[in-house]
Structure formats: C-alpha cells, structure tokens
Amino acid sequence: MDNNDRGASAPLTSYAEAVDWINGLIPFGIRPGLERIERLMELFGHPHRRLKFIHVAGTNGKGSTCAFLTGALIRNGYDVGTFTSPYITKFTNRFQYNGQDIPDETLLALSNRLKPAVEEIALTELGSPTMFEVSTALAILYYADVCYPDVVVWETGLGGRMDVTNIVHPIVSVITNVGHDHMDILGDTLEKIAAEKAGIIKAGVPVVTGVSQPEALRVIKETANLRKSTCYAAGENFFYEKTAGSEDGQSLHFRGPFREFDLSLSLRGEYQLENAAGAFMALEVLRQYMAFQLDDEKTAAGFAETFWAGRMELVRREPRILMDGAHNPEGAAALAQSLQSGWTYGRLVLMMGMLSTKSHEDYFKSILPLVDELIVTEPDFRKKMDASALAEIAEGLRAEYAKPELAITVEPDWRAALARFEASIGPEDLGVVSGTLYLISDVRAQLLQQADSEKGW
Structure with a gap:
C-alpha cells in the first residue's frame, strides 16, 4: 500500500508547515527506545538497509568530527549525506547532501510521505513518534530514496544504545569522548555514560574512540571485545600531537597503525586536534579495509577547509x-x-x-x-x-x-x-x-x- 493512501489528515502545504508539524511533536519528548523508529522503517520497506553509515557518538565533538569526515570524503569525490543535530541556523541544516541543505520542497514532500505513517503509529500502543524520530526517518528517506549518497555521516542525538539513530548498521563507528552531560537520562557516572555511547558498537564493525578516562575507555574496549569489533583508541592505537597553532588555525602530526600523516586545520580550539585525529583514524580504517579510494592531498584539503559554526x-x-x-x-x-x-x-x-x-x-x-x-x-x-x-x-x-x-x-x-x-x-x-x-x-x-x-x- 502506498504511504499516501492511508486516509490520514490533510497534507502539509508549505515548508514552514512541515517544520511546524515536526516540531509540534516535541511535547512527546525524547523517549529512548527503537520500537517506533523500527515500525516507521518497516512501513517504508527498511530503506536504511540500503545505505552505508559512519555512526558518530560522544559527549562533545560529534558535530566537528562529522564535519571533518564529510569534508574529506567530498573532496575525494564521494557523495556524502550528513545528518547532525542540533542545528544552528535553519532546520534543513540537519539533512545535508554534499554539504548542501535539503531543499525546502523536498523536506515538504518527505514530511507528507511520513505524516500518515506517524499518525498511524500514534494510534497504536507505541504512541506518537517523537520529533527526533521523525527527523531521523526523514533523513533516511532523503538518503535512501532521493539523493543516494555513497556514504552517510550519521550523528547520534543522545547517548547511543537507545538513541533512534542506532537503528542503522554502520561500516565504522566513532565515539569521540565521554563527559558529564544529559546525566538525568544517560546515568550519573562516566562508566554508565560510556556504556550508553558504546551501545553503537555493532558486531564485527570497527570502532574508533578518543575517550581518555581509563574507566570509560575500559567499558568501550570491553564492549568492542564482546562484539568482536576492532577498537582503535587514541593514545593506544593512534596518536597525535600539535605541531603549530595561532588564532587562525593549527596543525597536527598523526601517527597510526598504518602510517603517519600531517594535517592542517582552520578550526580553532585544542579539542579540534582530538576530533580531527579521530576522524582521520576512521578514514584510515575505510581506506585500509573497505577499499575507499582516498587521495592524500584531497584528504588534507578536506580537513583544512572544514568549518563548523559556533565552535571557537x-x-x-x-x-x-x-x-x-x-x-x-x-x-x-x-x-x-x-x-x-x-x-x-x-x-x-x-x-x-x-x-x-x-x-x-x-x-x-x-x-x-x-x-x-x-x-x-x-x-x-x-x-x-x-x-x-x-x-x-x-x-x-x-x-x-x-x-x-x-x-x-x-x-x-x-x-x-x-x-x-x-x-x-x-x-x-x-x-x-x-x-x-x-x-x-x-x-x-x-x-x-x-x-x-x-x-x-
């Protein structure tokens, strides 16, 4: 049955109306759990299974890490979808394809495809999908049915294990770091928060992490070991050091299991060295094990050009x-x-x-x-x-x-x-x-x- 034939309420008629409808789901809150997103994806034939994802979790640095990955992959000729939150200037920022926001009219069309399904689920024991669940579903439909990127850089919303983005099976996972945030939802110790982030680690899928606290890193390594996933940890399997820095940018030397590399960044902030090194290690995994064709000069240019609003x-x-x-x-x-x-x-x-x-x-x-x-x-x-x-x-x-x-x-x-x-x-x-x-x-x-x-x- 076509998703537009469910006999639901009147269709949305403008971009503004579509965004209002999605944001109107905010009162349903952030409800950890994957049941509603799984039901939504089932109604559309599991489109996420057709896509390749790089899944990024962590307390700080997720957005910048996603930006580095996106910049380097686009520079190397790949078509890249990027799903991030929160957004800083416009709702469409969250859904990007090759660095460009989803067109307003595409967001409207996809919202109209989703709306009857959302209303159908709202009448079941599961209750209404939330704003973030509908946004995640919209991103999947955009990438799977509209623009077909080679790879999707996929940022978690909150935590990892029970986050709706965790419906996907990625080709590599990245956990930037673990810190004290959202403790009311994720737990009151670094170990508990690390366990939630480690929930994105899938069986046999390599994970790259910049987590530094011993108790948090132990949780991530144990989870990786349990799932037979190779773990690349900063300070153990790959290393980086700052080589220069000024108000206009900085540079670092990366040393990993496969080779060494020098990167220049226009992004300021000491923490961007950690984010860049983690992103580069993830690209090294793709290059080494998944036949990604990455040219050194293009990769370096991608990192140098990366910009992320509101971070230093x-x-x-x-x-x-x-x-x-x-x-x-x-x-x-x-x-x-x-x-x-x-x-x-x-x-x-x-x-x-x-x-x-x-x-x-x-x-x-x-x-x-x-x-x-x-x-x-x-x-x-x-x-x-x-x-x-x-x-x-x-x-x-x-x-x-x-x-x-x-x-x-x-x-x-x-x-x-x-x-x-x-x-x-x-x-x-x-x-x-x-x-x-x-x-x-x-x-x-x-x-x-x-x-x-x-x-x-």
Whole structure:
C-alpha cells in the first residue's frame, strides 16, 4: 500500500508547515527506545538497509568530527549525506547532501510521505513518534530514496544504545569522548555514560574512540571485545600531537597503525586536534579495509577547509568576538585550555546563557579564573536557566575561582545583554559568547545579520 493512501489528515502545504508539524511533536519528548523508529522503517520497506553509515557518538565533538569526515570524503569525490543535530541556523541544516541543505520542497514532500505513517503509529500502543524520530526517518528517506549518497555521516542525538539513530548498521563507528552531560537520562557516572555511547558498537564493525578516562575507555574496549569489533583508541592505537597553532588555525602530526600523516586545520580550539585525529583514524580504517579510494592531498584539503559554526568561531575581528558552544564541564575546560594556549588579549569579557536541565558549577570552575567581566543572560528557549540563578553560582565560586576584580552583570534579555557585551569589549580585549547552542544560534544570527535564522534540537 502506498504511504499516501492511508486516509490520514490533510497534507502539509508549505515548508514552514512541515517544520511546524515536526516540531509540534516535541511535547512527546525524547523517549529512548527503537520500537517506533523500527515500525516507521518497516512501513517504508527498511530503506536504511540500503545505505552505508559512519555512526558518530560522544559527549562533545560529534558535530566537528562529522564535519571533518564529510569534508574529506567530498573532496575525494564521494557523495556524502550528513545528518547532525542540533542545528544552528535553519532546520534543513540537519539533512545535508554534499554539504548542501535539503531543499525546502523536498523536506515538504518527505514530511507528507511520513505524516500518515506517524499518525498511524500514534494510534497504536507505541504512541506518537517523537520529533527526533521523525527527523531521523526523514533523513533516511532523503538518503535512501532521493539523493543516494555513497556514504552517510550519521550523528547520534543522545547517548547511543537507545538513541533512534542506532537503528542503522554502520561500516565504522566513532565515539569521540565521554563527559558529564544529559546525566538525568544517560546515568550519573562516566562508566554508565560510556556504556550508553558504546551501545553503537555493532558486531564485527570497527570502532574508533578518543575517550581518555581509563574507566570509560575500559567499558568501550570491553564492549568492542564482546562484539568482536576492532577498537582503535587514541593514545593506544593512534596518536597525535600539535605541531603549530595561532588564532587562525593549527596543525597536527598523526601517527597510526598504518602510517603517519600531517594535517592542517582552520578550526580553532585544542579539542579540534582530538576530533580531527579521530576522524582521520576512521578514514584510515575505510581506506585500509573497505577499499575507499582516498587521495592524500584531497584528504588534507578536506580537513583544512572544514568549518563548523559556533565552535571557537571568530565572528568579528574588531573587536574580536569568539563564539563557542561549550555547555558542559568538559566543554568549558576545553574552551579555557584553548584560550590559554592560542590567544593573547587584555581583558576577557564572557557572555553566557544556559539551560536549566544541567548543573553548571563545574563549568564555571574551568572558565571563571580567566574572566574579567561576566554577563549572564537567558536563551530564548523553554528550558532556559534564570540568569540570576546562574549569577548566584558564579558569586558562590568567586572567592576561590575568580579574579578579585571580576564584574558580574545579570541581563535576562539576550539582546540587551549582547548590546552591553559589545560595548564592554575594548580594542585589545577578547569577547567570548558561550553556553547553550540555543543562545549561540540567536547571537550568531544577530552578529552576522542573518535574518532568516531558525534554531533547535
């Protein structure tokens, strides 16, 4: 039976309506489990089984790793689908083919194919598929039925084991790192979080990981061993070292089981060295064992050209304004390390806003020692954290972690906070906007004067 003949409600008539319909499923939440996505795929004849996936999980660095993989593969002549979240400017960013967003009209057509099936499942004991499940299904239909990429770079939404993206059987898996994020869902220890990420490891499919904490790495290696999957771990099976760095980029030397290689990156941030090395190791596995034809010069060019919005992104040079979506303790530590290793400035002015779903003490412990002026605000999002509550956390840590002269301003309205922030940055200073990507997205659109910016998970 054709999926358009289910006698469901009226079809969607515009891109905006399609996005509203998908986002309208947000109240159904994030419900771990694969039953609904499996039922959806069954209704469409299991299209994901026709595709080759590189599955990427991890706490931080997933998006950048996906960007490196995509850039290098496209440069080598492969057609590449890239599915990522959250998006920073427009809903269509999540579904890319050869670096270009899905066309609005294609998203509308696929939403109309999915809608009757989603409504059918909503009437069963499974309940309605969620926003993320429908987005994942839409990505699979786009790649399997519309554009037919050679390979799909496939980012997990949350965790791994029970994440809806885990319906696929990849050709290689990547676990970037493990940190303290989404602990309400994934568990309250690094071992528990690592076990969720390790859930993407499939029988006989090699896995590359940058996980460094011994207790977390042990879980990943044990899972790989159990599933007879070869594990390539940073610091054990492959190595990298920084060879140069400045405000405009950095380079690294990679040493792996098959060879050594030098890479230059335009992406800033110490943590991008780790992401690039993991992505390169995954490409080495494809080259060595899966007959991927990868030319060294093209691969190097792909890494050098890779751009990822909102990650140590210099959006203005006079005065310098840097955006970094660090929103958990590990992200803050990486941001602090990067600021200390590659940047010179007079004062550091930090503007930040967070979601209320996380604890932010450890975030402040990493970044406060560097800050001269802190402006706390609120993202335009339903789960925002009160700016005054954030300021209280910073005040509580002032004596032990902050500079004596630290100035703290509370401005809940992010636009007013941005005006204050811009006025505070002197010619020699550095302004940093950090925190949840919901804030980064809005501030970035304002600074770059992007009128049609959307944002979301």
